[in-house]
Amino acid sequence: MIDFRYHLVSILAVFLSLAIGLVLGANALQDPVLNTLKGQTASLHTDNKNLRDQATQMQNQIRGEEQYAQTLAPQVVAARLKNESVVFVQTPGGSQSVYEQLVKTVQQAGGTVTGLVTIQNKFLAADQLETLDALSTSLKPTGVTDVAGSTSYDRAGAVLASALVTNQPAKAGQGDESNGAVLSSFKSAGYVTSSENLRGRATLAVVIAPSNPYTGKTADGYDKALISLAGALDGADRGTVMAGPGTAAQDGGLISVLRDSGTASKVSSVDTADAASGQVVVVLALGAEMTGKSGAFGVGSGVNGYLPTPVPTPVPTVGKT
Numbered sequence: 446m447i448d449f450r451y452h453l454v455s456i457l458a459v460f461l462s463l464a465i466g467l468v469l470g471a472n473a474l475q476d477p478v479l480n481t482l483k484g485q486t487a488s489l490h491t492d493n494k495n496l497r498d499q500a501t502q503m504q505n506q507i508r509g510e511e512q513y514a515q516t517l518a519p520q521v522v523a524a525r526l527k528n529e530s531v532v533f534v535q536t537p538g539g540s541q542s543v544y545e546q547l548v549k550t551v552q553q554a555g556g557t558v559t560g561l562v563t564i565q566n567k568f569l570a571a572d573q574l575e576t577l578d579a580l581s582t583s584l585k586p587t588g589v590t591d592v593a594g595s596t597s598y599d600r601a602g603a604v605l606a607s608a609l610v611t612n613q614p615a616k617a618g619q620g621d622e623s624n625g626a627v628l629s630s631f632k633s634a635g636y637v638t639s640s641e642n643l644r645g646r647a648t649l650a651v652v653i654a655p656s657n658p659y660t661g662k663t664a665d666g667y668d669k670a671l672i673s674l675a676g677a678l679d680g681a682d683r684g685t686v687m688a689g690p691g692t693a694a695q696d697g698g699l700i701s702v703l704r705d706s707g708t709a710s711k712v713s714s715v716d717t718a719d720a721a722s723g724q725v726v727v728v729l730a731l732g733a734e735m736t737g738k739s740g741a742f743g744v745g746s747g748v749n750g751y752l753p754t755p756v757p758t759p760v761p762t763v764g765k766t
Contacts, residue, residue: 515721519553522728525759526556530617531731532609532647534678535563536671536699538655540690543718547651547688550724559618560643562609562628564674568601568636569667577601577636584630586623598670602677605631610682611646618645649731650678652712654689658697668702676708684734685711688718688727694745704747709739716743717751725752732757 531551533544548558567573578597581604589607591600608627611617624646631637652675659667679685687703694700694716703714713730717723726742733740733753740749 511721518550518721518725521725522550522554524555525728525732525757526551526554526649527759528555528614529649529683529731529735530557530559530645530647531649531651532559532643533561533651533653534609534674535561535653536655537564537566537569537667538657538659539653540656540719543656543689544653546721546724547653547718547727550728551651554728556649556728557618557644557647559609559645559647560640562637562639562643564671565636565638567634568631569663569670571663571666573636574598576634580630580634584623584627586627596669596673598673599677602670602674603680605637605674606677606681609646610650610678611648612681612683614648614683616646617648620645648683649734650682650685651727651731652678652685652687653718654687654693654699654703654714656690656692658692658695658699658701660697664697668699671699672703672706672708675703675712679708679711679734684713684731686713686715686727686730686734688715688723690719691716691743691745694743701746704741704745709741711739713739714741714743716745716748722751729753729756732759 533548535541535544544561551558568577574597578600581597581601585600585604586607589603591603595603604627608620608624608631628637628639628643632639652671654671658664675685675687687700689698689700692698694704694714700714700716703709703712713734715723715727715730718727723743729752730740730742736757738753738757740753741747742750742752744751
């Protein structure tokens with residue numbers, strides 16, 4: 446009769462055999478597996494080093510191109526905005542750095558900066574539409590007419606634009622009673638703020654787009670309001686450009702929304718304004734606007750090219766030397 450000791454010895458023998466088989470098998474496979482893993486590790490290390498080298502090279506190239514653009518910018522833009530004046534309109538979320546750099550480039554181009562007007566969130570709020578419309582109606586100066594089918598933001602934009610810009614060079618830098626009343630009323634209502642040294646009307650306008658898309662339920666209304674304002678500025682001056690960084694041209698960004706709208710045929714856009722070369726492009730785009738040509742410039746979706754082609758030549762201002 447088979448006793449318990451026999452069963453125990455048999456079970457131990459089976460497990461011992463399995464253990465021996467695993468050890469022998471592992472030893473047999475050890476060299477090929479290790480060699481394969483070592484080869485894959487070496488390959489990945491090489492690929493990683495190559496990618497790091499490429500990234501470093503690209504960073505160095507970008508820095509070099511930025512230095513190149515900064516160095517040559519004054520020569521490229523010189524006199525392109527001579528006898529012209531530019532007002533900057535900053536949207537909620539617009540980059541202060543982009544604004545400051547563009548001011549320098551405009552001045553290098555011979556242009557005069559009349560000042561900065563900053564749009565407040567209250568101007569864009571849906572619950573302000575009725576009040577905004579009433580204010581715009583009461584302030585509407587002679588010469589500003591309502592277009593059939595215009596919205597409250599269209600009308601508000603046209604009234605505000607009348608206080609900031611003109612398409613008549615002889616009136617540049619000048620203000621009048623209606624001009625002052627409009628700006629003062631919009632500021633008192635909390636719709637805009639402006640720099641203290643705002644000097645009359647400008648012949649050109651640059652709208653600083655928000656760096657990031659607006660989000661939430663208010664996003665669509667904000668975008669429509671600002672597109673209306675940009676269109677109104679362009680309708681009242683010699684040219685308007687909307688400028689911002691690449692993020693402003695991503696899906697949902699204000700520049701992207703502009704490019705998908707009918708206003709894109711009137712208002713130019715530049716999505717590289719955070720780079721020295723892009724700041725030069727803004728000046729070139731303003732120059733093209735003065736010849737009646739609009740375009741989308743930069744690297745984002747829907748662009749016509751990095752810059753206007755052919756590059757516009759400086760346009761003499763009628764009535765000025």
